[in-house]
Amino acid sequence: DQQVKxxxxxxxxxxxxxxxxxxxxxxxxxxxxxWYKKYPAEGPTFLISISSIKxxxxxxxxxxxLNKSAKHLSLHIVPSQPGDSAVYFCAASAxxxxxxxxxxxxxxxxxxxx
Amino acid sequence: xxGVIQSPRHEVTEMGQEVxxxxxxxxxxxxxFWYRQTMMRGLELxxxxxxxVPIDDSGxxxxxxxxxxxxxxxxxxxxQPSEPRDSAVYFCASNPxxxxxxxxxxGPGTRLTVx
Numbered sequence: 001d002q003q004v005k006x007x008x009x010x011x012x013x014x015x016x017x018x019x020x021x022x023x024x025x026x027x028x029x030x031x032x033x034x035w036y037k038k039y040p041a042e043g044p045t046f047l048i049s050i051s052s053i054k055x056x057x058x059x060x061x062x063x064x065x066l067n068k069s070a071k072h073l074s075l076h077i078v079p080s081q082p083g084d085s086a087v088y089f090c091a092a093s094a095x096x097x098x099x100x101x102x103x104x105x106x107x108x109x110x111x112x113x114x
Numbered sequence: 115x116x117g118v119i120q121s122p123r124h125e126v127t128e129m130g131q132e133v134x135x136x137x138x139x140x141x142x143x144x145x146x147f148w149y150r151q152t153m154m155r156g157l158e159l160x161x162x163x164x165x166x167v168p169i170d171d172s173g174x175x176x177x178x179x180x181x182x183x184x185x186x187x188x189x190x191x192x193x194q195p196s197e198p199r200d201s202a203v204y205f206c207a208s209n210p211x212x213x214x215x216x217x218x219x220x221g222p223g224t225r226l227t228v229x
Contacts, residue, residue, distance in 0.1 A: 034217070043118070043205050043220030089157060100145060101170060102218065106156035
């Protein structure tokens with residue numbers, strides 16, 4: 001039972017264009033969402049997060065959008081740069097189900113083409 | 115500051131052997147997490163500790179897996195006996211306190227191959 005799903009295993013985008021990574025979840029109790037970025041042979045690193053009381057959070061080139069009614073969130077990267085090529089994981093947690101427990105998706109491999 | 119340290123970085127063993135993975139969290143971090151990454155299931159939480167006490171081990175796949183945290187600066191994940199399906203990358207992560215919603219800091223992982 002995959003509670004957090006990233007249905008696109010890979011995505012290829014031209015440098016300078018917008019990258020949009022998508023994530024869907026099934027557990028309506030999730031109230032905090034995070035994106036992590038992972039380079040080969042390294043551990044994931046935190047990128048950006050959003051609480052369920054918001055629908056948008058922005059940090060530089062990265063913006064996360066949350067649509068609670070659709071149980072969907074997305075990460076926008078604009079403009080995309082070659083260094084953004086990595087695997088991106090979406091994660092979620094629920095305050096009343098152990099807020100420290102992060103449930104991760106399978107990841108999306110983003111490739112930025114020069 | 116040193117990040118989360120894991121050893122070994124790579125482990126190749128034969129089916130039936132005992133495997134021990136080690137983790138040193140970031141100094142001052144009170145919570146420690148063990149994850150497993152596979153192609154099919156992505157990143158799965160196996161177990162986590164707060165102040166050296168196991169809080170939730172519901173992600174541990176079966177009794178062959180065990181984890182300990184004897185002190186604030188060291189944790190082990192043991193698989194005995196190991197099986198080929200245990201082949202994966204195992205990550206350790208820590209975060210500063212038991213408060214909710216702190217980001218977790220991951221180590222570089224241990225790539226385990228069981229032949």
